[in-house]
Amino acid sequence: MRLRSRLFAPLFIALTISAWIALWMWDAGPYARYLRHASWAELPVVGAICRAVPGASLTLAALLHSAAWLLMIAAMMLPTAFPLFDTFRRMTIARDNRHALMALLIVGYATAWALFGFVAHGFDAALHRLADQSPLMLADGWLISAAIVALAGLYQFSSLKHRCLDKCRSPLMFITEHWRGRSVRRESFLLGMSHGVFCVGCCWALMLLMFAVGTGSVGWMLALGAIMAAEKNFRWGGAIGKPLGVALIAWSAWIVVQNARIG
Template identity: 85%
Template sequence: MKTLARSRLFAPLFVALTASAWAALWLWDAGPYARYLRHASWAELPLIGALCRAAPGASLTLAASLHSAAWLLMIAAMMLPTAFPLFETFARMTSARENSRALMLLLIAGYASAWALFGLVAHGFDATLHQLADRSPALLANGWLIGAAIVALAGAYQFSRLKQRCLDKCRSPLMFIAEHWRGRSARRESFLLGVRHGVFCIGCCWALMLVMFAVGTGSVGWMLALGAIMAIEKNFRWGRAIGTPLGVALLAWSAWIVLQNARIA
């Protein structure tokens, strides 16, 4: 009975966790510190800014910590729903174990670790582009080229074999667990299962996540739209049908950006 009750509680708790992450993002975006969810300097923040100026090296450390916290909150809101089938299947398969909760936490931690590493790479890439733009008047004046290129890349990636292979892995959670989890070294395997699934999830979604950087990481509306698209692609039967139209739409959007700016020039 306890096992059955625990299994039934998983979905509501998962929904509550995701809803809490979205609520936190919405409150952050609606509050006085909304700009710190985007690309502004964390050193400008009251109290934190004073600490950054007082302690050498604190600015970089605090900025990295706060950006990491913001990124993980975005991942919890956007990507956890896309991986719900895996988590729910794993919860049912391990519900009879006494340490089932610990194994689930390790699975989620592994998944979050993969996305955290991607976040570091993406933020580094984004920061490098901003530095290049600041040092190049021509690039700064034509920053739309970067946005158009990223949107075009996301559109082209929709048609790639790599994306389809990653989607196939994500759409078959039971087979994925059977392939990567034996339950012998349960804790280690649970964490690594989360990491592996996170890697395939990144393979599905990295290009669309770069679009989020291009349009603004602090826009809750964009995050909600992109999160919904990625969840549909991975978790619904008709998700396969939106891949091609989405790719065409992204390529058309990129072309529209180029045409609009070519007219102005």
């Protein structure tokens, strides 16, 4: 039992590193466009299927974007939720079904982020479709990027951000609030999903930055993942929000100034 407890953190770290390696290999390979906005007809193998099978394009787009998003979440967000998983492991260590409960906790957490990804990708796709139909919007697309960066900056000062962050920074209190130990499988899933919802509430604005700079940028993912992990897992993490907000608002202003000069 003690050996398994000691192995949990190394295995968790290995899982996270594996997710980052898989993400890097995907981004460096011939199918890197799956992480970004792709024209499916241009992709090898998939393009032929899309042209031959009616409706295949939408199905493959949904599946591949979902796989890419979940891989990004595994790489970026699992490290931020490690205190929750470790605390839950210690609280359920005497149960015979502890592995199943841990799996349900992780699935619940991933479900919350998958739902957010569905909404974010839908909104992003709608913006791109609108831009394709509007030459003026396409020419001034930098305004959307500037607005997203400014929104992310302003959100760092919001009370909602800090309430959600407090929930994420107190895993033991969060578990005791949501765990009754009666219907353990259902409670494990709902616990993970509830924590995921607060995690989304804390980090959604920062995650939207990936849509402003490109969802396939592994460098940006690393930077954002490090910031969110520091916010949640270190004592000084709560102090990051306001300086980060100022930096993002300044960045947004810089985007506007630079493009105004060009225009």
